[in-house]
Amino acid sequence: MVRVQGSPLLSLLLVGLTLAIFxxxxxxxxxxxIAVMYVVVVLLSASVWRRRGVILTSAVCLGLTVLAYAFSHAAMFSGPASGRMVVSLAAIGIVAYLALRWQAATNALIAREEALHRSQSQLAHVTRVTMLGELAASIAHxxxxxxxxxxxxxxxxxxxxNRAEPDLDEARAAIGSVLEEAGRASEVIRRIRALARRSDPRHLPLSLNEVAxxxxxxVRRELASHHxxxxxxxxxDLPQVCGDRVQLQQVLINLLMxxxxxxxxxxxxxALLLLQTRIHEQGGVVCSVADTGPGIPPEHLPKLFDAFFSTKEEGMGMGLPICRSIIETHGGRIWAGMPPRGAMLCFSLPVTEECSA
Structure with a gap:
């Protein structure tokens, strides 16, 4: 059950239901x-209000149970009616206790999930910064x-x-080239800053071809230095996907490196590397990175995306797990293919019409 705080419709529904039961x-x-029906009010209140609201609702339900008994049996004592009242009070109290415990457990679980999300985001940021360090030569170029x-x-x-007769047209053309190259340098720096910046993901419509x-x-300069x-x-005509540009760049750079x-x-x-995009037969977009290296041993495939698993001597084993986390957050999946030669890593992303930042 998800708590919908501040929902006026549900609040009015609870008030109306409470008055109707009373x-x-x-x-x-x-x-x-009849007062046993107050347990429904208590359970619903746990999905609308915080702990204090649930306690207040439970207290009101207990009070209304006693008040209704007083109204209907003030003139004459009734043993069965008193028994029903005690049963109702016990039911309300027990349900209130369980609802509070459930609410506390749910809030703790949500807090853990948020903490896990923050940790994953921080780890992805640290990995990006480390990756930029490895690409220093390419970035400088x-x-x-x-x-x-x-x-x-x-x-x-x-x-x-400075000529005796200044050629203004040629000077203007040269200055125009200066401005164009300055814009190009600014764009490179903007991309690097985006990769290095620590910020929340923004899922927007984008072209996977442009990201690739x-x-x-x-990475082209780094690849050239390694032949x-x-x-x-x-x-x-690849359809757009809904995703975070920086995170998808991180996945691709990691796979290429x-x-x-x-x-x-x-x-x-x-040493040949192929970066390919295509439309998936079952819908969506697929991107693959294939190399002509030694390939992936079959026994490594089941744990390839496990945390801390690495085939490199100095590897941390966090690159591919982070890639998997990013792709799954985007609603896609990532897997390893088995080409005739080398290795191939692929990921798919759904094509969506609407995006929410």
């Missing part, structure tokens, strides 16, 4: 324990390229302006 119990000659172009175009614009291209740009060739095979490390012993020219 009216029937106090002003009708029925020889049944991504930033240095537009900076070098800015320097070149800035010098060219000065030369055009951005992740590939960030790994990356090919993109992105399906055209894992594949790169798995091919460290490949001969020159044989």
């Amino acid at each position: 009216a029937v119990d106090a002003f009708t000659p029925l020889d049944v324990a 991504e930033v240095n390229q537009p900076l070098a172009a800015i320097t070149t175009n800035g010098g060219a614009s000065l030369r055009w302006l 291209q951005e992740a590939a740009r960030l 790994v060739s990356l090919n993109l095979d992105l399906a055209p 894992n594949a790169m490390q798995a091919m460290q012993h490949c001969a020159p020219g044989e």
Whole structure:
């Protein structure tokens, strides 16, 4: 049962039900324990109000039970009626106690789930920051390229302006190139800051192809330094998915880096990496990362996504479990394929029409 705090409709329903039970119990000659129905009010109150509200509701129900007995049997004592009243009071008290215990256990479970979610988010953030450290050379290259172009175009614009007859058109073109490259550098820095920032996930409509291209740009320099060739095979007209861009980039970068490390012993020219997107036959979108490394031993497949399991000597075994957590949070699933050569890791995401941030 989920507590819906502050629901006016349910509150009015509880008040109306309480008054109806009291009216029937106090002003009708029925020889049944009508007051036992107050247990329904107590149970419903546990789903609407906090602990204090449940205690107050239980006290009101107990008081109304006694008051209804006083109204209907004030002139003459009735043993059976007194027995029914005692049974009703006992039932209300027992149900109130159980409802409070249930409410406390539910609140404790919700608190644990929230703490677990925060811990997972913090761990994912730490992993992203660690991953950025491993990509330092690629990031520096991504930033240095537009900076070098800015320097070149800035010098060219000065030369055009310093001529005996300044060529303003050429200077304008060079300055336009400076602004374009500055925007490119700013975009690279924005992507890096987004990966490094610690923030709550925002699920918005996005193109998985764009996410794949951005992740590939960030790791391409690192792959080149390890003599790994990356090919993109992105399906055209891929439907949008609802997801968090930063988290999905983290998944893709992690899969690409894992594949790169798995091919460290490949001969020159044989380390090939394929990043592919396609529409799933059963609906949704599938993204896969395939390499030409030694592959995954069959005995490792069942525990590949278990926490702290790693085939690398210095691995922590947290990358793939975090990837699984992210993909499952997005309503998808992740699995390992068995290609004829190497390894393949795939994940699927549902295609949704509406997103909530």
